[in-house]
Amino acid sequence: MKTIIKHKELFALYLFAFAFFAVFKYGPIYGLIIAFKDFRVIDGIWGSPWVGFKHFEALFQSADFYRLLKNTLLLNLMLLLFAFPAPIILALLLNELRSRVFQRFVQTTMYLPHFVSWVIMSGLVIYFLSPTTGVVADIAGWFGAKPVFFMGNKDYFRPIVVVSAILKDIGWGSIIYFAALSGIHPEQQESAIIDGANRWQRMFHINIPSIMPTVSIMFILSLGGFLSANFEQIINLLNPINYETGDVIDTYVYRVGLQQFQYSYTTAIGLFKSVVGLVLILGANLAVRKLSKGESGLW
Amino acid sequence: MAHKLKPTALAVLAATMVAGLLSGCADNTNNNKPEANQTNSADATNQANESNGTKSENVAAEPVEISWGIHFQANAVVENSPVQQWLEKKFNVKIKPVKVTDASIASGEVPDLFMLGDPANVSAYQSQGVLMDIDPTMLKEKMPEYAKDVESANALFQTVTFDDKLWAIPMFIDLKPYDLAMLYRKDWLDKVGITKIPETLDEFEKAAYAFAKNDPDGNGKQDTYGLTGTATSTWSTGFYSIFGAFGIEPTMWQEQNGQLVNGSIRNEAKDAVAKLAQWYKDGVIDPEFITDTQDSYRKKLYNGRIGTIEEQIGKAALEDGATITGMKAINPEAQLVLGKNPQGPGGSGSWDWGTKSNFVVLGRQVKEDPEKLAKIFEILNAESNDEETINMTSMGEKGKHWDFAESGATTGATKFLPEFEKQEQRDALGIRLFSLGNITTRAYREKYSNPKLNDVVRSFSTSPSWTDSLLFAALPSDGKYKQELTALTQKYFAQFISGEIPLTDWDKYVAEWKAKGGDELTKEANDLYVKQFKQ
Numbered sequence: 149m150k151t152i153i154k155h156k157e158l159f160a161l162y163l164f165a166f167a168f169f170a171v172f173k174y175g176p177i178y179g180l181i182i183a184f185k186d187f188r189v190i191d192g193i194w195g196s197p198w199v200g201f202k203h204f205e206a207l208f209q210s211a212d213f214y215r216l217l218k219n220t221l222l223l224n225l226m227l228l229l230f231a232f233p234a235p236i237i238l239a240l241l242l243n244e245l246r247s248r249v250f251q252r253f254v255q256t257t258m259y260l261p262h263f264v265s266w267v268i269m270s271g272l273v274i275y276f277l278s279p280t281t282g283v284v285a286d287i288a289g290w291f292g293a294k295p296v297f298f299m300g301n302k303d304y305f306r307p308i309v310v311v312s313a314i315l316k317d318i319g320w321g322s323i324i325y326f327a328a329l330s331g332i333h334p335e336q337q338e339s340a341i342i343d344g345a346n347r348w349q350r351m352f353h354i355n356i357p358s359i360m361p362t363v364s365i366m367f368i369l370s371l372g373g374f375l376s377a378n379f380e381q382i383i384n385l386l387n388p389i390n391y392e393t394g395d396v397i398d399t400y401v402y403r404v405g406l407q408q409f410q411y412s413y414t415t416a417i418g419l420f421k422s423v424v425g426l427v428l429i430l431g432a433n434l435a436v437r438k439l440s441k442g443e444s445g446l447w
Numbered sequence: 448m449a450h451k452l453k454p455t456a457l458a459v460l461a462a463t464m465v466a467g468l469l470s471g472c473a474d475n476t477n478n479n480k481p482e483a484n485q486t487n488s489a490d491a492t493n494q495a496n497e498s499n500g501t502k503s504e505n506v507a508a509e510p511v512e513i514s515w516g517i518h519f520q521a522n523a524v525v526e527n528s529p530v531q532q533w534l535e536k537k538f539n540v541k542i543k544p545v546k547v548t549d550a551s552i553a554s555g556e557v558p559d560l561f562m563l564g565d566p567a568n569v570s571a572y573q574s575q576g577v578l579m580d581i582d583p584t585m586l587k588e589k590m591p592e593y594a595k596d597v598e599s600a601n602a603l604f605q606t607v608t609f610d611d612k613l614w615a616i617p618m619f620i621d622l623k624p625y626d627l628a629m630l631y632r633k634d635w636l637d638k639v640g641i642t643k644i645p646e647t648l649d650e651f652e653k654a655a656y657a658f659a660k661n662d663p664d665g666n667g668k669q670d671t672y673g674l675t676g677t678a679t680s681t682w683s684t685g686f687y688s689i690f691g692a693f694g695i696e697p698t699m700w701q702e703q704n705g706q707l708v709n710g711s712i713r714n715e716a717k718d719a720v721a722k723l724a725q726w727y728k729d730g731v732i733d734p735e736f737i738t739d740t741q742d743s744y745r746k747k748l749y750n751g752r753i754g755t756i757e758e759q760i761g762k763a764a765l766e767d768g769a770t771i772t773g774m775k776a777i778n779p780e781a782q783l784v785l786g787k788n789p790q791g792p793g794g795s796g797s798w799d800w801g802t803k804s805n806f807v808v809l810g811r812q813v814k815e816d817p818e819k820l821a822k823i824f825e826i827l828n829a830e831s832n833d834e835e836t837i838n839m840t841s842m843g844e845k846g847k848h849w850d851f852a853e854s855g856a857t858t859g860a861t862k863f864l865p866e867f868e869k870q871e872q873r874d875a876l877g878i879r880l881f882s883l884g885n886i887t888t889r890a891y892r893e894k895y896s897n898p899k900l901n902d903v904v905r906s907f908s909t910s911p912s913w914t915d916s917l918l919f920a921a922l923p924s925d926g927k928y929k930q931e932l933t934a935l936t937q938k939y940f941a942q943f944i945s946g947e948i949p950l951t952d953w954d955k956y957v958a959e960w961k962a963k964g965g966d967e968l969t970k971e972a973n974d975l976y977v978k979q980f981k982q
Contacts, residue, residue, distance in 0.1 A: 189553055190576030190811070211963070212931070274738055280670070280752075297734050300945060387737050388678050388937035389945070395934075403930050409571045410926060411553060 183416040196412075203416035212400065220396040223382075224374050226310050232370060234314045235321030236363060240355060242322070243329050244347060255326070258319025266316075270384030273312050274299055305390040312385075313378060328362040329355060361443075364436045371428040375421045397421060510539050511822045514810075516547035516561025517880040528877025533839055538826055544880060552577055557810040560823050562883060564805050566606040567929075569615045570921035572808065579809040580612040589824035593831040596889045600802040605979040606920035607806060615806035616827070618885040622901055624761025626908035627687055627797040629789070630770065633782035635663035635754045644784060648692045648791035651755075652726075658754030659731045672753045673726065675733035675744050678941045682933070685736065686723060687798040688757055691909065693719040694793020697936055699915045700972050707916055707972045709965065711936045712957045715793055720953075723944045737941050745770060749777040757797065760785065764903035788909050801914030804885035831886045834894075841882040843873060852897070860897030917980060922971040928964030935960060 152159055178193070183203060185196040207213055238258070245251040261269065276282045277298040285295035298304045332354065340350050379398040386394050397417060405414025433447065517524055524544045525531075531542050545551070547561050557577045563569050572578050583604070587594045596619075597603070603617035631644065631654070639657035643650070655673025657663065663671055676685035683698045690696050695710040703713065710716060726732045733739070733753060747753045748770075762770045763785055774781050788795045807827065813820050829836040842849040848867045852860040867873055874880065922929075939956040942948045961969075 188574070188576050189555060189557075192555065279734060299738050300734055388934070388941040389737050389947070391934060391938045403934070409549065409553070409575055 180415060180419055182412050183419045185412055187412040187415075199412075203413045204420070206413065207416055207420065215392075216395060216397050216400050219393060220375055220398075223306055223309060223378075223394075223396060226306055227313060227378070228370070228374075230310050231313045231317070232367065234318050236325055236359070238318050239322040239325035239329060239359075240351060243326070243355065244351070255319065255322075258322070260319070261316045262320035264316070266380035266384050269312065269316055270381065273308065273385065277308070299385075299387060300389050302390045302393045305385070305394040308385065309378065309381060309394075313381060316381075324362060324366065325359055328359040332358045360440075364440070368429060368432045368436060371432045372425050374428050375424055508539065510535065510541045511819050512541040512543060513560060513819065513823065513826075514543040514545055514558040515881060516558040517544050518882055518884075519547065519562060519564060519805075521546075521874050521880050525875060525877055525880060528875070528880065530839060530843070530877030530881060534826070534836075534881060537836070538822065538829075540822055540826075542881075544877075557812065559810050559813050559819060560826075561808060561810075562805050563615065563808055565921075566803075566806070566919055567921040567925060569607045569806050569808060570609060571926065573609055573614045577811055578614050579811045579814045580614055581616060581809065583613055585824070586616060590828045590831055592888050592890075593828070593886060602918055602980060603803060606803070606918045608979065615808045616886070617806055618804040618883070619802045620804045620885045621802060622896075622904055623800070623908065623910060624764070624900060624904055625759040626799065626904065626910050627757045627788070628760050628763075628907040628909075629688060629786040630748070630756050630758040630763050631784050631786055632658075632663070632748070632751075632754045633784040634780065636784075638663045638665065644786040645789055646787060648689075648722075648789045651692075651789040655726065655731050655755065656729065659729070663754060664751050671751070672733040673731040674755050675739045675747060675753055676723075676736035677739055677741055677744065678737045678937055679740070683798060684937050684940045686719070688788040688796070689723060689791075690716065690719045691796030691798075692789050692791025692793060693722075694791075694796075695719070696796070696798055696913075697940070698933055700917050700976075701913065702916050702976075707969065707976050709960075709969060709972075711932070712960050712965065717950070717953050718792070720940055720943045721950055724946060724950060727944050728946060732944070734945065737945070745773065749774050749781075751778065751781075758785075760904050760907050761900065764900050764907075765897075785903070785907050787907055796909045796913060799910045799914045801911065801918050803914075803918055805883075807883060807886060827883070827886065830883045832888050832891065834891060837882075837887055837891060839878075841879065841884075843867065843876060843878040848873065848876070848878065858894045860900065861895060917972060917975060920975065920979075922968055922975060924964065924967055924971060928968055932960060932963060932965055932968070935963060 182193055182196065184198060184200060185193075186199050186202075187193070187196045191197075242251050242254060245254075277284050279285050279295035279297040279300075282295075284298070288295060296304075298308060336354055337350060340354060345353070376398055379396075379402070382394060382396055383399050383402065386399060401414045401417050404410055405417075524546050526544070528544075531544060534540070535542055545556070545558050547558060552572065552575065563572065569578070597617065599621070600617070600619035603619060604613060607613060607615040607617060629645070629651070635658055636642075636644070636654060639654075639661045641650075641654050641657060645651040645654045658671055658673040660669075662669065678685050683696065684690075687696060690710070693715040695701060695713050695715040697711045697716055699710045700707045701710055701713075702708075723732065727734070733747070735743075739747070744753065744756050745758075748756050758770055762768045763783060765771070771783055774783055788797045809820075809823065813823065826836075830840060831837075838845065838849075842861060842863070847864070849861050849863050851857065852862045863873070867876075867878075870879070935956075939948075939952075943950055943953075943956075
């Protein structure tokens with residue numbers, strides 16, 4: 149009680165966060181039970197009849213499910229491999245710049261695409277990649293290359309998603325690493341310089357180890373949303389030709405569920421995804437704790 | 448460690464605070480809405496008195512409150528708009544306008560009166576138990592003139608009959624300005640030496656090849672195409688008139704030897720796809736047909752990249768048509784001309800929605816409230832046969848928001864007056880929000896339509912040569928399979944046309960289509976056809 153009174157401002161701040169999570173995150177969990185029911189609007193969540201694991205059986209028996217799961221896993225794995233380290237590398241590189249003004253300028257311009265919605269961004273991507281009017285085809289043309297119809301070939305879909313995701317969010321994602329880098333005490337750098345460490349050595353022995361805790365937390369957090377990443381981006385880039393590689397669980401849920409009132413079925417898919425996400429988070433956290441000998445990790 | 452993490456922690460804290468504040472704001476606005484309504488309603492009645500002096504019913508009874516789903520194409524509710532006040536005054540009701548979405552229905556907020564676009568929507572909502580079944584005799588009693596007019600489109604009732612009950616009031620249309628015909632660059636045709644507007648598939652093919660090969664824009668470069676398509680339309684695969692020339696439309700149910708077969712898998716579709724693949728190979732079809740939409744192919748026409756598109760007749764029939772003015776704005780020299788859908792081995796045609804229009808539905812709670820039901824039918828009848836109500840809800844006030852196109856005329860085409868020409872400007876006043884569209888009687892339509900436009904539609908539309916044999920009625924398993932089958936067909940057709948897979952794989956496609964629910968749907972379609980549609 150005493151501590152509550154002593155830190156009442158902090159508790160007041162905490163209440164906001166608590167209310168947010170209670171109302172928007174924990175409250176809706178109740179609705180998850182419709183994954184085990186045949187939900188009908190008029191009967192409500194509680195009144196709809198229980199059907200056990202019917203929807204899960206339908207999901208695992210569906211011929212499309214494995215294609216969707218494969219696409220989702222592959223795409224997200226590629227994003228994790230390429231799009232996750234990109235902002236870290238950007239932050240480390242920009243951190244080495246001598247000119248503060250130039251550094252700020254680059255930083256700010258790279259944020260900008262983050263604020264453009266994927267609807268517009270995808271339109272731009274499709275336009276840039278057009279074989280006849282696109283800027284990519286023009287540039288390739290200077291080197292004598294034949295224009296490629298990127299959107300018309302299913303093998304290009306994943307690279308397009310990864311590259312455009314990096315383009316859009318690299319600046320925004322690097323903010324947190326900038327903050328971590330600016331938290332490094334200058335004395336460390338100064339003493340390293342006196343000891344004769346060059347830039348590379350300082351980067352590998354001071355900068356990277358210092359931001360590692362932030363990196364590992366971001367890594368764990370990004371695994372939580374592992375299977376539900378980038379819905380808006382993908383749905384806007386999909387077309388009949390790249391369906392085979394591009395159709396992921398979320399786009400399927402959108403098509404089948406939200407457009408056709410199949411709420412129970414799609415909730416079951418959502419629940420399945422959440423379970424996979426939870427397993428990944430727990431596993432990653434465990435791994436990070438083991439690797440850092442208990443110093444890092446979320447808990 | 449904690450020291451280093453500080454900025455992170457701060458960022459997270461700031462983010463949650465902002466989120467908390469925002470959610471607080473959202474709650475506040477919701478709470479304020481009803482209050483705002485009440486305070487405004489006094490003004491509302493006054494304004495309504497001024498704007499309309501015609502019908503002054505003496506009202507003793509408490510006004511019935513009706514929650515009314517606004518026109519589904521309108522983006523957002525406008526509270527207490529002038530049109531709403533006018534309706535409230537005229538019918539002694541209190542209207543609560545709401546925007547209907549699948550999500551709002553799923554959360555249990557079902558309006559008393561709203562509109563749906565397709566039998567499939569009606570079926571989905573009905574299976575969720577939110578609709579009220581409608582007594583056909585009541586419809587005949589309360590809306591006698593409309594009931595008589597809609598008789599010519601009687602089959603529409605079958606599309607919204609489930610469990611032997613009627614779940615919606617179908618609206619109908621016989622002359623559709625949105626029927627598709629071909630639109631050509633006339634100046635390009637002249638340039639390549641084609642004097643006759645193509646009428647057959649062969650003539651169309653010649654023109655398309657000439658557009659792609661003979662440099663119709665005269666810039667010395669090979670940078671033009673004949674046509675493009677819309678492979679990702681929500682309901683089919685584009686190239687409607689080409690499939691039409693072979694006598695089918697993908698995704699439509701059509702009768703063949705007494706049985707319903709889906710157009711997606713008929714041999715005629717294969718022939719059409721073979722033709723399109725040939726055109727693609729010869730560089731006549733723009734490779735971007737995979738990503739193009741109706742919007743983007745119009746732009747390609749404007750920018751001189753393709754020479755012909757499939758266009759809604761109403762948009763290109765008269766000098767002030769949207770596509771004609773759009774073309775002139777970008778290239779004043781260009782000339783456009785409409786042509787009929789080309790005649791091929793299977794006749795001619797294009798995508799045709801038939802007599803189907805939208806559907807009026809009632810929330811199931813209305814059933815327990817006979818007074819409200821009576822009121823709703825009174826309003827529906829007025830929206831059907833009372834010129835004043837129809838005009839007010841669809842166009843606003845004469846002389847202020849709209850007038851007849853010819854000055855002084857009392858019938859014929861209408862136009863919106865300056866400052867009200869844009870849909871958003873009218874939506875702000877509530878015009879369209881409460882309009883039900885094609886529930887009007889034939890007499891009204893005749894009086895308020897443009898005879899010139901009607902003539903053009905009549906001469907270029909291939910309707911009613913065919914439409915879906917089930918008039919787009921929803922099958923029991925449509926929810927499970929239809930979207931996926933349409934996606935499958937789109938995928939295969941795009942691959943066949945672009946040559947990515949050879950046409951010899953056609954049987955593989957058909958087998959996959961059948962296995963993925965197509966066989967089940969075919970059976971259901973035939974059952975429904977025999978039970979409710981076949982004459």
